[in-house]
Amino acid sequence: MAAMTTPETLLQRLRKGRRFLLTSHSSPDGDAIGSELALARVLRSLGKSAWIWNRDAVPPLYRHLPGAERIHVGEQAPNGFPDDFDAVVVLECPDLGRTGFAADALAGLPLLNIDHHLGNQLYGQVNWVDSAAPAVGEMVHRLAVDLKTTIDADTATLLLLTVASDTGGFRFSNANVVAFEAAAALVRLGASPERVSLWLYESQPLPAVRLLGEMLGTLGIHAGGRVATVELTLEMFARAGAEPGDSEGLIDHARSIAGVEAAALFKELSDGRQKVSLRSRGPVDVERIARAHQGGGHRNAAGCVLSGPAGEARQTIVEALSRAVEGVHA
Numbered sequence: 001m002a003a004m005t006t007p008e009t010l011l012q013r014l015r016k017g018r019r020f021l022l023t024s025h026s027s028p029d030g031d032a033i034g035s036e037l038a039l040a041r042v043l044r045s046l047g048k049s050a051w052i053w054n055r056d057a058v059p060p061l062y063r064h065l066p067g068a069e070r071i072h073v074g075e076q077a078p079n080g081f082p083d084d085f086d087a088v089v090v091l092e093c094p095d096l097g098r099t100g101f102a103a104d105a106l107a108g109l110p111l112l113n114i115d116h117h118l119g120n121q122l123y124g125q126v127n128w129v130d131s132a133a134p135a136v137g138e139m140v141h142r143l144a145v146d147l148k149t150t151i152d153a154d155t156a157t158l159l160l161l162t163v164a165s166d167t168g169g170f171r172f173s174n175a176n177v178v179a180f181e182a183a184a185a186l187v188r189l190g191a192s193p194e195r196v197s198l199w200l201y202e203s204q205p206l207p208a209v210r211l212l213g214e215m216l217g218t219l220g221i222h223a224g225g226r227v228a229t230v231e232l233t234l235e236m237f238a239r240a241g242a243e244p245g246d247s248e249g250l251i252d253h254a255r256s257i258a259g260v261e262a263a264a265l266f267k268e269l270s271d272g273r274q275k276v277s278l279r280s281r282g283p284v285d286v287e288r289i290a291r292a293h294q295g296g297g298h299r300n301a302a303g304c305v306l307s308g309p310a311g312e313a314r315q316t317i318v319e320a321l322s323r324a325v326e327g328v329h330a
Helices: 008-016 030-045 136-146 153-166 177-188 193-201 206-216 234-240 251-255 287-292 310-329
Strands: 019-023 049-054 087-091 111-115 126-129 220-222 227-232 262-268 274-280 296-298 301-306
Touching: 008 111, 008 126, 008 136, 019 030, 030 049, 030 087, 030 136, 030 153, 111 136, 136 153, 136 177, 153 177, 153 193, 206 227, 206 234, 206 251, 220 310, 227 234, 227 251, 227 310, 251 262, 251 274, 262 310, 274 287, 274 310, 287 296, 287 301, 287 310, 301 310
Parallel strands: 019 049, 019 087, 087 111, 111 126, 227 262
Antiparallel strands: 220 227, 262 274, 274 301, 296 301
């Protein structure tokens, strides 16, 4: 599988600019956080300034990553923005609305859009969208190589984390040749698989483990065992002493059940809406379901937000997932 070449226009923007703002989607995951931190290090290695501004806090699982404590969080922009910045680099975000910021928060500066999601809205002055990339971090690796900068061990390890995270530890269908070649190259540069494993799988905050216990009690099985659902309510978060970011990766427990081909996690938001995370195996396409509800993602990992009563949201998604798995076996 050939990797898409970094656009020369993107390289030119990054070479000429001096100060960059980096951001990604709300409720950032491992690929988002790792890509931001790694690209910031790459830009700084070139003598440039790079600030990361996210709407939502870094999930507890990723707060020990190198540089995570420097990420600016919230609605208030960093000092000097936008006047003192040359461009905004938006990573792993298919549309600007997914950043969680107000529509005009990033206005007035060139937007450099780097993403691998299907259905990216191509909202940037420069758009580099490679849906075959296993992770945006893998694209950042290619970008760093093309910028001819030195990739140190911490940067390589952050990039390895993005690939490991977005491929589910090299278990998902996007664990393609590009993913393994990138991993090998990053290890040669000093990336530590042991550190990545520790970060992803052996650093779970205690509230996240308690939240898992709350979630598993809601397990529902549908479509003859092919669809699994789980739920997280605000009350469950309170009992577990957990933060929103503590739910990162919990849906994979539902997908791991023998015979389950698609899974959904329904997470109650403070405004009463339901944030729906979807996962699937093989040919079952959950991105299409998410897109039908103004969401998006990848074939085997996607999400959306639904309004209305929680019961109706669950029924809508369960019916859609059931049709999807039945269609594969028709």
